[in-house]
């Protein structure tokens with residue numbers, strides 16, 4: 001175990017402690033999951049697909065992803081891991097062709113006791129909807145790797161094991177989706193320095209009419225909160241988080257994420273959206289907004305086009 005792994009492990013534990021602060025003394029949720037058969041045979045909008053994981057326990061979430069891919073006839077790789085920290089299955093779907101790879105990540109696990117709709121059933125659903133579109137018209141000059149990770153809530157364990165065992169060669173960049181189910185502005189985060197990949201992301205967002213500091217935001221390294229992209233960033237790969245936030249909450253959010261402990265203590269009564277439901281029993285399907293999910297699918301489609309057509313110079 002490397003020093004870096006110990007750092008992630010400790011940060012995972014801190015995140016869990018933080019979740020408990022945010023969650024207070026809440027009991028387990030009372031949401032009923034949608035019957036799996038109904039989801040597998042139902043509509044395939046990202047909002048409808050959010051029912052695939054919402055309100056299931058982590059073992060059922062994990063198997064539901066495999067069930068969906070199998071039912072749709074999508075070839076996938078199962079990356080199974082077991083360490084002293086935990087065990088799980090990551091799933092990998094590869095689409096397109098070319099010598100560079102864009103990696104899009106969404107974790108399938110949730111904090112126990114939370115229905116995990118916005119964190120992170122919505123993001124998994126977004127990637128499944130994107131998968132359908134890319135499978136219909138695969139990019140010819142770019143590989144797109146969809147990675148569905150386990151154990152993100154354990155200090156990004158699934159992603160950490162994945163980056164140790166998979167090749168990081170020719171990866172153009174990584175985007176990890178978190179909390180993508182409500183709001184109207186996109187936030188690209190942990191993006192402290194300009195990179196060719198960050199320019200590609202900006203170009204993609206602008207190609208679908210988004211404007212910097214209005215309908216999309218690029219923010220630097222966020223303390224305490226994190227996501228799977230950090231496992232890739234630790235390997236030197238350009239990797240960012242992607243979250244949807246309400247335009248109206250931009251300032252409150254900035255204050256909240258950059259001093260979360262202070263905010264958690266001071267603003268227990270009203271945390272800014274989406275952190276009012278994050279890691280709580282209130283993270284339910286009813287809070288999701290289909291327009292937010294559709295907007296992320298649109299942005300990711302634009303990112304695939306942009307990454308396939310721009311060829312960043314080698315550093």
Ligand SMILES: [Zn+2]
Pocket residue numbers: 107119120152178179
């Ligand atoms: Zn999450």
